[in-house]
Amino acid sequence: MASxxxxxxxxxxxxxxxxxxxxxxxxxxxxxxxxxxxxxFTFLQFFFVIISFLGLIVSFIISDFxxxxxxxxxxxxxxxxxxxxxxxxxHEGSLLLWLLVLTLFIFLxxxxxxxxxxxxxILTLAFQQIIITGFFIFLIKTSSPFNYIFPIxxxxxxxxxxxxxxxxxxxxxxxxxGYVGSSIIFSSALAATxxxxxxxxxAKHIKGWVLISWFFLTLGILLGSIWxxxxxxxxxxxxxxxxxxxxxxxxxxxxxxxxCILALEKRSILTSWVIILSIATFTLxxxxxxxxxxxxxxxxxxFANDPDxxxxxxxxxxxxIFLSLFIFFYFHKNENKxxxxxxxxxxxxxxxxxxxxxxxxxxxxxxxxxxIFLEVISSEKISVGPPFYTKLIVPFLIPFLFAMAIGPKxxxxxxxxxxxxxxIIFLVISFLISFLxxxxxxxxFLLNSILLTSAFYLFFITTKDFMIKKIQNFSxxxxxxxxxxxxxxxxxxxxxxxxxxxxxxxxxxxxxKNLSINFQSIDQKDEQxxxxxxxxxxxxxxxxxxxxxxxxxxxxNQPNIITSEADIKISLxxxxxxxxxxxxxxxxxxxxxxxxxxxxxxxxxxxLISFAGISSFIRKIYEN
Amino acid sequence: xxxxxxxxxxxxxxxxxxxxxxxxxxxPNIYTPNLNVEKNxxxxxxQIxQKEKLISSEKIFKQDKFYLFNIWAxxxxxxxxxxxxxxxxxxxxxxxxxxLNYKDKDENAKKFLSELGNPxxxxxxxxxxxxxxxxxxxxxxxxxxxxxxxIVKKIIGPINEKSFLEFxxxxx
Numbered sequence: 001m002a003s004x005x006x007x008x009x010x011x012x013x014x015x016x017x018x019x020x021x022x023x024x025x026x027x028x029x030x031x032x033x034x035x036x037x038x039x040x041f042t043f044l045q046f047f048f049v050i051i052s053f054l055g056l057i058v059s060f061i062i063s064d065f066x067x068x069x070x071x072x073x074x075x076x077x078x079x080x081x082x083x084x085x086x087x088x089x090x091h092e093g094s095l096l097l098w099l100l101v102l103t104l105f106i107f108l109x110x111x112x113x114x115x116x117x118x119x120x121x122i123l124t125l126a127f128q129q130i131i132i133t134g135f136f137i138f139l140i141k142t143s144s145p146f147n148y149i150f151p152i153x154x155x156x157x158x159x160x161x162x163x164x165x166x167x168x169x170x171x172x173x174x175x176x177x178g179y180v181g182s183s184i185i186f187s188s189a190l191a192a193t194x195x196x197x198x199x200x201x202x203a204k205h206i207k208g209w210v211l212i213s214w215f216f217l218t219l220g221i222l223l224g225s226i227w228x229x230x231x232x233x234x235x236x237x238x239x240x241x242x243x244x245x246x247x248x249x250x251x252x253x254x255x256x257x258x259x260c261i262l263a264l265e266k267r268s269i270l271t272s273w274v275i276i277l278s279i280a281t282f283t284l285x286x287x288x289x290x291x292x293x294x295x296x297x298x299x300x301x302x303f304a305n306d307p308d309x310x311x312x313x314x315x316x317x318x319x320x321i322f323l324s325l326f327i328f329f330y331f332h333k334n335e336n337k338x339x340x341x342x343x344x345x346x347x348x349x350x351x352x353x354x355x356x357x358x359x360x361x362x363x364x365x366x367x368x369x370x371x372i373f374l375e376v377i378s379s380e381k382i383s384v385g386p387p388f389y390t391k392l393i394v395p396f397l398i399p400f401l402f403a404m405a406i407g408p409k410x411x412x413x414x415x416x417x418x419x420x421x422x423x424i425i426f427l428v429i430s431f432l433i434s435f436l437x438x439x440x441x442x443x444x445f446l447l448n449s450i451l452l453t454s455a456f457y458l459f460f461i462t463t464k465d466f467m468i469k470k471i472q473n474f475s476x477x478x479x480x481x482x483x484x485x486x487x488x489x490x491x492x493x494x495x496x497x498x499x500x501x502x503x504x505x506x507x508x509x510x511x512x513k514n515l516s517i518n519f520q521s522i523d524q525k526d527e528q529x530x531x532x533x534x535x536x537x538x539x540x541x542x543x544x545x546x547x548x549x550x551x552x553x554x555x556x557n558q559p560n561i562i563t564s565e566a567d568i569k570i571s572l573x574x575x576x577x578x579x580x581x582x583x584x585x586x587x588x589x590x591x592x593x594x595x596x597x598x599x600x601x602x603x604x605x606x607x608l609i610s611f612a613g614i615s616s617f618i619r620k621i622y623e624n
Numbered sequence: 625x626x627x628x629x630x631x632x633x634x635x636x637x638x639x640x641x642x643x644x645x646x647x648x649x650x651x652p653n654i655y656t657p658n659l660n661v662e663k664n665x666x667x668x669x670x671q672i673x674q675k676e677k678l679i680s681s682e683k684i685f686k687q688d689k690f691y692l693f694n695i696w697a698x699x700x701x702x703x704x705x706x707x708x709x710x711x712x713x714x715x716x717x718x719x720x721x722x723x724l725n726y727k728d729k730d731e732n733a734k735k736f737l738s739e740l741g742n743p744x745x746x747x748x749x750x751x752x753x754x755x756x757x758x759x760x761x762x763x764x765x766x767x768x769x770x771x772x773x774x775i776v777k778k779i780i781g782p783i784n785e786k787s788f789l790e791f792x793x794x795x796x
Contacts, residue, residue: 372644590704
């Protein structure tokens with residue numbers, strides 16, 4: 001029943017889309033107010049998508065296995081929380097969620113943009129409705145969440161256990177808020193270009209949307225990364241997996257856009273940059289959807305795939321790309337050519353930032369899609385791994401970090417570097433600290449020490465700004481401070497992580513120079529939908545007091561999958577991380593013990609960065 | 625003039641990307657082991673495990689014998705599974721097993737071997753993973769059966785009972 005309501009709500013939603021487009025066209029030239037019908041149908045569409053989404057949630061809660069999506073992804077023994085999160089833990093449901101956020105945002109946009117020109121609003125609505133219609137058709141035609149199965153199965157297939165996790169339950173909705181927020185930026189940039197409204201006013205107005213999508217995107221990536229850290233049992237937080245890359249690329253584009261918007265707002269420059277980046281952010285999000293959902297790449301996020309789906313998104317994606325190319329080239333007039341950039345000015349430093357970001361973005365883009373190109377052209381299969389990204393990104397990080405330390409100090413138009421002596425003193429201090437930290441390190445000393453120097457340098461400079469300026473430019477300082485902390489933690493974490501891998505059976509002890517791991521006992525526990533084996537390990541090291549760690553092996557009943565849950569002892573200075581895995585047909589367990597310095601600071605710094613986004617947003621509202 | 629060329633470049637570029645993606649969709653995305661019949665092995669120089677010395681590929685594969693080029697690492701769990709088959713194979717006269725220790729710490733690798741035994745006639749060290757790329761490896765473990773400097777068979781993933789028996793048959 002709930003599924004039926006859900007399905008028909010979707011169809012009505014699609015009709016609302018068509019009606020909204022129809023009324024917008026009719027309304028385009030008549031007067032200066034948006035017709036009531038347009039608002040009404042936009043709201044109605046949002047309302048019906050909510051109904052549809054609730055319909056799916058209800059089907060999941062009552063375990064209605066006549067619904068194919070529920071049957072494939074749920075099970076009666078699953079805890080209620082994961083029944084609900086299972087709604088978006090699959091291809092169909094997540095697309096419905098995507099649609100929900102799309103309709104919510106355009107509705108909010110119409111409500112919040114009252115003081116903007118009417119033509120621009122109508123056009124934004126029309127572009128957004130094109131995207132929404134595309135998604136409606138995609139959902140109904142190729143991936144309906146409400147397919148009916150007969151005879152009704154008595155039990156479902158269950159949700160993949162690695163997805164049964166609190167961080168991952170909220171990861172998709174948060175990430176989608178970011179992705180879909182970028183769709184508003186996309187439509188609005190196209191509308192502003194077409195109606196000749198790219199201006200300071202527009203920048204001021206769209207900045208809020210940029211900030212809010214950026215905030216959610218950052219947070220969404222963070223959640224995914226935390227999940228990968230403790231759930232996948234590798235002890236790493238970023239694997240350069242295509243799926244992670246496709247979330248990082250829109251983030252880089254959006255971050256660059258955020259800086260360009262500032263330049264547009266204050267000085268009416270970089271208009272082409274702003275338009276192209278607005279288009280790129282959403283196109284990259286869509287491209288990510290395509291890469292992940294079509295099954296063209298293999299990854300954790302590949303849902304059961306179907307070539308029709310891939311083809312649909314592909315055609316849709318490229319229609320949007322060609323549409324935006326047309327609008328950009330046809331309507332956009334080049335900005336004032338007489339504008340002079342001085343070498344030392346905020347404008348130049350934003351440009352420098354842009355080019356660095358574009359470089360990082362291209363590296364990741366090439367690394368992600370090059371294997372597809374190569375395979376099609378020469379039918380050779382390769383996989384691009386971390387060494388590629390490290391080699392191409394890390395060296396360029398050094399000038400980038402130095403530029404980031406100096407850039408924000410510069411003023412608009414023309415400026416000079418002040419307090420030169422201070423800057424040099426900080427540089428010397430950073431170098432000395434890096435040298436002291438790294439002096440016992442053998443390999444790659446030169447690169448590491450320069451890298452660490454640049455990271456410390458940025459860290460000190462931003463810390464100083466943060467302390468001195470306090471309220472003035474609070475968000476920017478906080479974000480830059482967070483970023484320097486992030487880079488510093490990642491670097492030190494990378495350099496000083498250690499790990500031990502060994503096979504142990506109960507009672508055995510692993511010993512090395514300054515570490516001993518004692519496998520004391522194993523416990524069994526029965527939970528609602530899994531059994532768990534809990535190992536108890538005592539770890540003694542010469543530097544710290546002894547700790548007990550209890551990693552887990554979970555044997556899920558539906559579907560029958562074994563997962564390994566890491567146990568992590570978190571402290572401010574380092575995480576101690578242990579996982580155990582069963583070795584087939586033996587009473588040995590494979591133990592992986594890692595010491596990861598400053599892990600928690602990686603999370604904290606990303607939180608600081610995203611918090612900076614939201615604080616800037618709040619301040620913007622307050623100023624209005 | 626410039627404004628006319630730019631859109632044209634963009635449109636052709638994106639059309640090209642579209643075409644590639646479109647074709648890519650039709651390719652199966654599951655990696656299947658393909659038989660690289662008669663493909664020559666790469667010519668390389670590599671560091672011998674736990675030694676400073678470099679050895680060239682001609683020297684390693686010079687005998688009139690089968691060689692099993694096996695990529696392994698102590699951190700790789702499936703490598704432990706296949707180890708028993710490697711140990712069995714190492715008892716065969718007609719085959720030499722060449723190990724490539726992939727992105728590993730010497731200490732851990734040594735422990736791995738002392739724990740499970742060393743089936744290798746020679747072990748090469750591939751600290752940064754470049755040699756594995758030259759061989760066109762997809763991951764760890766992976767094994768190449770080499771005869772007369774040519775790759776006769778390639779096994780992606782651990783050696784199992786089936787591939788083991790196949791080897792034994794070949795060696796007869």
